[in-house]
Amino acid sequence: MGLLLLCLGIGWWLWKGVAAMEDPEFIIGPAAYYIINTAEETGAANIVAAILFDYRGIDTLGEASVIYTTVCGVAMLFSKSKYKRSSAGLSFIARRGVSFLVPFLLLYGSTIILMGHMTPGGGFQGGAVFATVTILLCIVFGSSFEMSRIKPKTKETIESLGGLFFVFLGGVGLLAGAGFLANTAAGFPRGQVGNFLSAGAIPLLNIAVGMKVGAGLSTIFYSMVRVLELEFGEQMSEVEGNDKN
C-alpha cells in the first residue's frame, strides 16, 4: 500500500514537472537562448543536434574519442591470435526471420543518422543500430559468418575514417578562420530549416560519428565474444552437430 502511494506520489511529481515545461517562465538561461536562436544560427530543426554538433562540437569530439579509446583498450586486452571461430547459430526460424529483418534495420539506422539534424536521433543512436545489426548476425549465424561478411580490419578502417572525417570537418573551420568545428561561420551553407539539405556541417558530422560508433561498438562486442568462444568453444561445437532443425 505504501509502495503504491510512493509510486502515485512520484508520478504526480513528474507530471507536474512535465506540465511546468509548457510555461515559458520556466525556461531561463541558456535553454531560452538555444530555443530562440538555434534555427536562425545553425539551420537545424533538432535543437539537441545543434547543441551537440555546433555549440558543443568539441565536447562531442571528446565523447567520440572516449569510444575510440575504449575500442583500442578492449581490442588490445582481448587480442589473442589463435581462437576457434564458431559457426553455431540459432534455429532455422531465427535465421530466416533475422535475414528478413536485416535490410530494414540497415534502412532504419541510416535514416536515424541522415535525418539527425531534423528528427530525434543522430550519429550515436544510428551507429548503435548499425552495431546491433552486426551483433545480431554474430549471435544468430555464428561469428564466422559475421566475420566473413564484415572483416574486423574493415571495421577498424571505417572507425578510423569516421574519426578522421570529424577532425577534418573541424579543420575546415580553422582554415576559414572561424575556429575549430565552426559551422555556418566557416561557410557551410545553412539551408532552409527543416529541409534535408540544411544545417551546414551537422549532417556530415552525424555521418562521421555514426561510422565511428557503429564500427566501434561492433568491434568491442566482437573482441569480447571471441574470448567467450575460446572458453566455451567445445560446448558450442557439440551443440553445432544437431543444430540444423
Added chain:
Amino acid sequence: MIQEMRFVVAYLFMAIGVFFSLTSVLGIIRFPDVYTRIHAGTKALTGGALFVLAGGAILAPSWQASAKFVLIIVFFLITNPLSSHAIARACYRHGIKPELIYKDEYGEKISNKKE
C-alpha cells in the same frame, strides 16, 4: 456520428490491449516455470501492444500515420514470436526441463538425433 463511432471503436481496442497486458503481468507473477512465463510474457506484445496500436491506427488523423502504425504492428508480429522462440529454445538447450509435462517431443527428437 462517424467520428464518434471511430473514437468508441479505438478506445475499445485500447481497453482490450490493456486487459491483455494486465493478464500478462498476472501470468508472469503466477505461472510456475520458465516456459509458461514466456507464454504469458509474449501476450503483452501479441495481445496488448498490437491492440493498443490498432486503436492508435484508427484514431490517427491521416492515412499516412495509420500506415505507420500498421507497419509497427507487422514488425512486432515478426520479431516477437522470433525472440520468444529463441529464448525458449535456449532455455531448453541449457537444461531447464518444463514442469508438469507428460510428453516431451522436442527432447525425444534431440536424443534421437544424438544416437
